[in-house]
Amino acid sequence: MRVAGKGLVNRDKSVTFRFDGVSYTGFEGDTVASALLANGITLMGRSFKYHRPRGVLTAGSEEPNAMVTVGEGAGAEPNVRATVQEIYEGLMVRSQNAWPSLDFDVMAVNDLAAPFLGAGFYYKTFMWPKRFWEAIYEPVIRKAAGLGALSGKHNEDTYEKAFAFCDLLVIGAGPAGLMAALAAGRAGVDVILCDEDMQVGGRLLAESGAVGHLSGADWAASVMAELEAMANVRVMTRTTVTGAYDGGTFGALERVNQHTGKRGGGAPLECFWRIAAKRSVLAAGALERPIAFQNNDRPGVMTAGAVRAYLNRWGVSPGEKVTVFGNNDDAHRTALDLAAAGVHVAALIDSRQGITVEAASFPVIVGAQVCNAAGRKALESVTVRTSAGEQSIQTDCLAVSGGWNPTVHLTCHMNGRPTWREDIQAFVPTAGSIPDMAVAGACDGVFSTLGCLKDGLRAGQEAAEALGKRVVAVDLPVADDAAYALEPLWAVAGKGRAWLDFQNDVSVKDIKQAAVENFRSVEHMKRYTTQGMATDQGKNSNVMALAVLADATGRGIPETGTTTFRPPYGPVAIAAMGAGAQGHGFAPERFTTSHKRSVERGAPMIEAGLWYRPSYFPKAGETTWRQSCDREVGYVRKAVGVCDVSTLGKIDIQGPDAAELLDFVYTNLFSTLQVGRVRYGLMLREDGTVMDDGTCARLGETHYVMTTTTAAAGAVMRHLEFVTQCLHPEWQVAFTSVTEQWAQFAVAGPKARELLNGVLAQPVDGESFPFMGCGPVEVAGVQGRLFRISFSGEHAYEVAVPSRYGASLFDLLLEHAERMGGGAYGMEALNVLRIEKGFITHAEIDGRRTAFDIGAARMISAKKDCVGKTMAARAGLMDEMRPQMVGIKPVDAAAVLSAGAHLYECGAAQVNGNGLGHVTSVGYSPDLGLQIGIAFVARGAARHGDVVRFVDAVRGLETDVEVCAPVFVDPEGGRVRG
């Protein structure tokens, strides 16, 4: 219910939203949690395992209980914290993990079975029979347990990622963070101030104390106004810093439109930031921990700080008769603020002896503990135990405080371990855990407002100084400086289940059970009990749990230690981290200049790295790809075919030492290549394995153009950079990738020259362009290059023009080819053509092949050194028992072959270790009328004519094949020279 005269929400602007289909009204500035509490709704969710009714526990991002699903359809987002989600007009919110309804949940029967469902129950209970685990147990458990569910549909929402840079990143805009940003900002430091809340102020928004002559909230607003006016300060609200990484980088999630419901039109829902900062100040504050006692998870039991926040910030009292229970002075504020606001305080219960509360208008019970709570779906009463006995107090809200834990998480992201401080019974950051990060305020165990302001000022000034700025004076406002005193109380002794981790339904008993079963390490305990897992990562409960573990194992808390806090601090949607990488963004598409025309002609496009190439060009009447492929092979063997080969890597190499570089990276010689000639080259890795192959043309004395395979273009470029920078920086040579600058087309077949002479300004002949010749040409009025090279074994050329002319040249070449009984050919035909000639691709040179294996050992020149030469000469890499490249053809001409199949001796057992090798490429040769392949067979070069067994166990193929030379067509090579 709302409390008159309290809160910062805009009471002039009401907002309507729906929760589980029912319409509610709140105010601008409300979260789902505050608005529901204002409407008297305390039951907000069901627990993970036992489906126990749960209400909201906190008022911040650490919320374990009040998880809701926002939105509907594909964009529905599960596991949103009701304490973080701001309400907006038309917001649709649903409760989770309850069926058929939140009020009546069938699976609550689990709670009755609780004695059997303790820590590790599924490890013990569902052991037998083994096959039941995957088939029955796991699906049933998964259905019964869990939080919200994804829609399972493609999410159309827009997410973004971005980089930001600053000299000082201030994390948290409470009193310490605001002072740090103010001090640094006034000194001229380039500052980014991040806070995950919708407005700056932090705890000041939730407290009634003044800062200077202003309320905490007004003081925060005044600082905000000054910071916003500074050009060197950027304030990012609704932005959670999620991780601290190497080199001063931070991850941060900004909820850009989660509070407006704006979708589409390019408006991102969230943005994932990577912030690079020279220094940082962590002013992340502290999180309150409850106290465990029987049934302490009843809806209506909340942290004392949260009750105060709902009252002071949102003008809401979570109950009509509120009881406060704590072990520290801070809890008293809740009772005092409630009473001052006119809310009935049933009692203040302090576990400590001899405590007095000044000006208390409510009963104060000291040396007492709450030992039970009643009311299944809403709190009705609590039982208070004193030395005199037990008494029941009627109450609908219990505010609990077991003390405050500094938010140390980010300081642990680079292996830091927090330090235990006995006086505040909490872990604080260990200095130096993150390079160049200072910690200030409650995050460092400073718990008074004045202390936080002072500490933030110090941190801001020190950062400014370290960044070389002159420190500017900032007045320290007057504020509360009361000491914070507490006596540890983690769990109230008693029967029944006392809850620690609300989100995972872990009780004190579970922790003790883990200890009994020797899961004594805090990391083992966590995994055995699930304590501290899921979305909240145990932000309220971890320290309590390890205190219970410490007690159960007879060790101290520092000795027991904490689990490891890892990024992200809060949940981050994968969609935000992967922004821009959905669909085609994940793998950008590269299109050739002939792409559009190929698609128009109905060619199915296949991926070649990021490139897309035509598979084949179907014609009317063709019903299978094989028909198209066979026809296209026929073009090249009988007339002329045209194929876009622009995707091959092209590297322009120039300089006096260009020849020296090529001699070093290729196994064979290129310094001896004449100008106007092309040579095929083989490249090795330094370990002697084949890296890539391709042709290289000498266009001038000091000018070469290297081609690489499509797949290895990037790797070869990197390799050339490595050789010229790391091995031979003294060489005078420069090179650059020109892959995208030139469109290049293969024109292949007996009529290739005839076709070209129809489009070239100067006709070519065997003398001007002999086999492996190259030079400049004018094609259709454009300066281009012509290379007489062949990947099909036919008389062939590759003609290159600047890319802007690629599309029109493709059309022109096709027009001529089709008139001559030829046409375009795609990857399928290209593959058959090269298999027929035994030309290799990366199917063969797969990173395990040597020059010896592919029958190219003689290509390693004896006249010079080259990359890989020494290691390639190792005995093991030249062993004749190595699989050597051969051709294969089936004994039965109708047999079907497949790449990937294994080869065995006929009659030999087809078992691992018994193989002769495997098949790397296959295709149907229309010329031979059967399937042929390339394979690697042990001692293969010496086995031509032998029959071996072909076995593809995956596809169920088995047949006899003959080993042969890997050249099936025109073995003399006459056609290519013709």
Add this chain to the structure above:
Amino acid sequence: MRIDCPLCGARDRREFYYQGAAVALNRPAPDAGVEAWDDYVHLRDNPAGETRDLWHHEAGCGAWLVVTRDTVSHAVSRVELATDVKGAMA
């Protein structure tokens, strides 16, 4: 992680391609013998502490860099152009 490229300034590590130990600069002579070559191609130290790596500023200027960093703290203490390092070795 950020690498301070001597040519481009400090850049996010996603702009760089990681190669491995800077040992790759010390290519033996062809006749240096099996052990020297085995050492060069295959054997690497795995220090807990300072290490020297080769990184390629592939999405930047294309420079190969020798990065000295600590494998425990991840702190980068020095970034040099590989051409300078190799040049100084000559």
